[in-house]
């Protein structure tokens with residue numbers, strides 16, 4: 181069997197290596213247009229700032245390794261330019277020599293990835309405007325930055341006191357994870373960074389209230405946010421520096437501009453074969469990664485995937501799915517019956533020492549598709565036991581089915597980045613296993629004080645959500661609070677910091693004794709800082725015949741509610 185794989189990075193390389201492990205006899209050719217195979221594009225933003233100092237660290241697998249260990253005929257600087265499904269051939273263009281050859285195949289795998297979006301805006305090709313997609317892209321950015329630092333490099337040898345330091349400006353366009361990671365790394369590299377984003381929030385997969393927290397984090401570290409504004413064009417000033425112009429008419433000076441406007445599936449080659457392209461613009465495949473041409477498979481950023489929760493076709497450019505899809509294509513080519521389960525979009529981003537992560541569906545997606553059978557809970561547990569030094573709070577939002585408790589999605593943010601990672605990863609597995617909030621209550625998770633709590637945040641999320649579904653804790657959200665009777669069960673001293681106008685304050689410890697002060701003919705919404713004491717208060721009220729609901733997330737979600 182002869183298999184040709186187009187694209188030699190995440191999906192392509194994982195497909196090639198897996199296929200060799202399954203079939204020692206197959207002839208495997210892997211062609212890659214670029215200079216490198218199997219490199220870590222996820223590490224590129226960190227190479228820009230020097231956090232990953234050596235370019236060679238990004239080259240995870242080499243051409244030699246694929247040849248030597250896996251007996252794969254790897255051809256870099258080799259672009260597949262046309263496919264003939266009828267003849268089962270693919271035309272290959274050697275970009276170094278210019279020669280074009282025709283290669284036959286029994287099976288063809290397309291793993292061409294996605295291209296950075298580069299709209300034809302005025303000035304977009306000016307020097308100093310970059311994208312972060314490949315190793316050469318990162319190298320070009322580093323060289324540009326280093327060129328601009330000659331003065332600063334000289335100053336580091338200066339033995340006097342240095343009072344003045346020229347400010348260098350960077351403008352990052354696009355508030356997705358590549359834009360945000362690059363913005364952080366440019367801050368580390370000493371730039372004054374402005375982030376321009378067309379939407380009114382960063383990280384589009386997050387719900388706005390979680391994005392608001394991310395935005396706060398960015399601003400805390402000096403990133404200027406220009407949200408709800410698109411880029412209109414670029415100009416070069418007389419001194420050589422750039423000016424970024426936005427649709428609202430604002431201008432931002434820039435010594436460097438990074439375009440991070442998202443990606444578009446590479447489908448040009450698939451189109452030459454008449455392969456079906458889906459409505460979202462990606463290659464259509466079945467659960468076995470087969471395209472509309474039965475001997476042609478496609479994986480990675482180039483394809484449309486079924487959203488695991490909603491079942492909708494979607495485009496999700498992530499390394500994990502690309503690797504798994506490459507493996508599944510190899511399995512199927514080798515005669516196994518593997519199937520892809522769909523994509524949950526599980527993601528994490530590190531930002532100035534904190535992390536934001538998400539999995540599954542968001543509230544805004546559920547709302548967009550008109551799915552009202554869901555409830556949400558907000559929790560703010562510590563990432564590990566509060567009594568162990570260094571405990572930091574996590575913000576966690578969990579979405580689940582009202583009808584049966586099935587988990588739908590989760591989003592988290594916190595300064596304990598491994599704590600965020602652990603919870604969202606656990607919830608991602610739970611979602612894929614079709615777990616309910618009742619399963620979360622019973623999940624047995626690692627615990628020692630420096631890592632978690634005996635009642636882990638994941639258990640806690642399950643308990644809170646299950647309490648809601650069982651009717652033990654009727655839930656309200658800030659959007660329900662207008663005109664309601666609000667009972668604040670915090671200590672009076674806490675109200676000095678922040679209080680809700682019109683709320684009646686009865687500290688939790690006094691509640692049983694002061695029930696007579698509360699109305700029996702009205703529903704009472706109970707508030708505290710994070711909703712835990714309010715839960716205790718709600719239980720007291722319910723068991724004393726009052727109609728009461730707990731305000732989810734308490735005061736901690738109040739500020740966020742304006743964004744939701």
Ligand SMILES: Cc1cc2nc3c(=O)[nH]c(=O)nc-3n(C[C@H](O)[C@H](O)[C@H](O)COP(=O)(O)OP(=O)(O)OC[C@H]3O[C@@H](n4cnc5c(N)ncnc54)[C@H](O)[C@@H]3O)c2cc1C
Nearest residue numbers: 187189190191213222259260292293480481497498499502
């Ligand atoms: C800066 C950056 C940071 C990222 N960070 C993360 C992260 O933290 N987490 C995460 O999950 N994902 C991350 N991603 C996304 C992740 O890297 C991609 O989802 C993943 O690499 C997709 O794999 P793929 O095989 O589909 O495409 P790619 O890995 O992009 O590989 C496609 C390859 O095909 C080659 N090719 C295209 N057309 C042809 C042709 N006609 N002939 C020959 N070769 C061709 C291209 O040159 C390219 O090298 C990041 C991406 C970038 C750019």
